[in-house]
Amino acid sequence: MIWQRRIQQALEQRKAQHLWRQPHCLQGPQGVIVTRGERRLLNFCSNDYLGLAALGGDALQQAAQQWQFGSGASHLVCGHSQAHEELQRALAAHAGYPRAVLFSTGYMANLGVISALTQRGDTVWQDKLNHASLLDGAQLSRAQLKRYRHNDSDHLQQLLATTDGSGAHLIVSDSIFSMDGNCAELTQLANIAEQHQALLLIDDAHGFGVLGEHGEGARHAFSLSAQQLPLYMGTLGKALGGFGAFVACDHDMADYLTQFARSHIYTTAMPPALAAAMCVQLQRLQQGDLQKQLRTNIAYWRQLADQAGLPLMPSESAIQPLLVGSSERALQLSAALSEQGFWVTAIRPPTVPQHSARLRITLSAAHSHEQIAELVSCLQPLWEQCS
Numbered sequence: 001m002i003w004q005r006r007i008q009q010a011l012e013q014r015k016a017q018h019l020w021r022q023p024h025c026l027q028g029p030q031g032v033i034v035t036r037g038e039r040r041l042l043n044f045c046s047n048d049y050l051g052l053a054a055l056g057g058d059a060l061q062q063a064a065q066q067w068q069f070g071s072g073a074s075h076l077v078c079g080h081s082q083a084h085e086e087l088q089r090a091l092a093a094h095a096g097y098p099r100a101v102l103f104s105t106g107y108m109a110n111l112g113v114i115s116a117l118t119q120r121g122d123t124v125w126q127d128k129l130n131h132a133s134l135l136d137g138a139q140l141s142r143a144q145l146k147r148y149r150h151n152d153s154d155h156l157q158q159l160l161a162t163t164d165g166s167g168a169h170l171i172v173s174d175s176i177f178s179m180d181g182n183c184a185e186l187t188q189l190a191n192i193a194e195q196h197q198a199l200l201l202i203d204d205a206h207g208f209g210v211l212g213e214h215g216e217g218a219r220h221a222f223s224l225s226a227q228q229l230p231l232y233m234g235t236l237g238k239a240l241g242g243f244g245a246f247v248a249c250d251h252d253m254a255d256y257l258t259q260f261a262r263s264h265i266y267t268t269a270m271p272p273a274l275a276a277a278m279c280v281q282l283q284r285l286q287q288g289d290l291q292k293q294l295r296t297n298i299a300y301w302r303q304l305a306d307q308a309g310l311p312l313m314p315s316e317s318a319i320q321p322l323l324v325g326s327s328e329r330a331l332q333l334s335a336a337l338s339e340q341g342f343w344v345t346a347i348r349p350p351t352v353p354q355h356s357a358r359l360r361i362t363l364s365a366a367h368s369h370e371q372i373a374e375l376v377s378c379l380q381p382l383w384e385q386c387s
Ligand code: PMP
Pocket: 105, 106, 107, 108, 110, 131, 133, 174, 178, 203, 205, 206, 235, 236, 237, 244, 245
């Protein structure tokens, strides 16, 4: 009885507060135009920033002929293949580090790294708006979790100055914040980490593949050395259009994670064909001009949206949210957009702070300027009606 009541109350509360979430089912592949139920929709909410999700299928099919399907076991038992080895090598080289360690997802990478490195008596310092997986990693570690004001390195500096010096310090931040789209002050964070002999972990889920000339990521974009940014987490499910994640670092750190990161050790390795296909996706990203195309699309969106009076947030990234506030209103706007053929998800608490529901619009290199202009034309009257 106690469980039934608790579960029903939680579900009813979610509905009453307009916070109910459910997946929508696609009838075909991910892309700029998708089929959802009966509707064809122009997609403005995926993390497939370069349009690579639709392109990896051929590489996967080809790799499956050699590698078949499952990896059969975790990396340290017998699931680690040449395909994984090559992917680790290619990712490390692209991000500019000596080594990389694969994880099944970014969520698991963050849990694994933070919980492997820190313990009771240590402190994990995190930006208030860090991704849930980073916060969960700190909870798992039993270290003390302290959060500084969003993107406020002065606040972090002040807090660090008041610590008693016992225990080790890990500073953790998203590079591009997933729900706001703005970028962390990475240079200041690196300087603070050096000053306090803290380790710095940057989650570049939304920067890897996008930032830098050919998507080398946030470290390159900020001209930081690998020593200044010793722990770099990148994901393969966003700009690379696939699935998986890695942590790039030096040799000792890679050995340490292989020994102690439980979410790397105690889980089945990704299918080797997927690892081989991800290598091809990485080559596509290195060869093309997709990052430039994306930057052009972001600039075009910002110009049109600004002219249309839409309240842009200070983001230069592919994540271009429009802050609504009320969850109910955000849902209404999302539904109205869907009626007119656009898919933009309403992001609500607890993913974002209370009263800060938003339309999380994301741009892709695969959008045409016409499609971006259509979204703005549709949004402008809807926004005026609801404000
Ligand atoms: N970090 C950030 C900043 C993210 O936005 C996400 C995905 N939403 C993750 C980590 C988790 O990555 P994955 O989807 O590969 O688990």
